[in-house]
Amino acid sequence: MLKKSFLAVLILLVLTACGNKDEKMSDEERDKVIEDGTVGFEMMGGNVEKADNVPAEDEKAILASFDEYIAALNAEEIDRYMNTISKNPKGFKYDEEKTYATEVFEQFDIKREVENVTIAKYDSKEAQVFANMKMHSLQLETNVEHESAGRQVTVFVKEDNDWKVTSVFYIGDDSQSSTGN
Structure with a gap:
């Protein structure tokens, strides 16, 4: 029971900055989001194509904002x-x-590892950064550990000459594990 409730809480809390977008999307929901233009990019053989219209200065600033x-x-x-x-x-x-x-910071120790960070869509006011993500979390009160992996698109907007996170879309894989110590 504890593991199930932890997983439910973790699914709601893991990403932060996702609002109602941090739950796993079905393929149909993901396709609709992409069709609506909320998130859109090309995947070729499982790899995300880098947007080819990103000025070097903006690319550096966007990737620095994502890293931060x-x-x-x-x-x-x-x-x-x-x-x-x-x-x-x-x-x-x-x-x-x-x-x-x-609340998340008080209750969990979560570390994110990112790979294949790519600016997948860009215009002068908005950029979509794709990344493969692995998350390692520890619920501090129960000492239950959880690992998950998935793909994340972090949408940035230009605000006061800086790139800021405006929304996050996460698609998790189905191989999640939890262990108690």
Whole structure:
């Protein structure tokens, strides 16, 4: 029972900055999101194609913003993390995100490892960053560990000359595991 409740809580809490977008999407939901233009990019043989229209300066700034977003989450520093978030996000509410992230940081130790980070879609006001992600979490109260992996698209918007997270879409794989110590 504890493992099931932990998994349910973890699915709701793991990503932070996802609002209602952190649950696993069905293939149909994912296709609709892509069709609607909310998230869109080309996958070739399981690899995401890099957007070819990203100016070098913006590419450097966007990837630096993504790295800071992940580093702030891993460091569990709320002010640093909130500095990576748009003041007017599309995928969640800013004030609720601060409360939510604070609770996650207090209850879990979560570390994210990212690979294959690619700017998959770009225009001068918005960029979509794709990454394969592995998450290792420890629920502090119960000492239950959980590992998961999936793909994430982090949508950034240009705000006050910086790139800020406005929404996050996560597609998890089905091979998740939990262990208690």
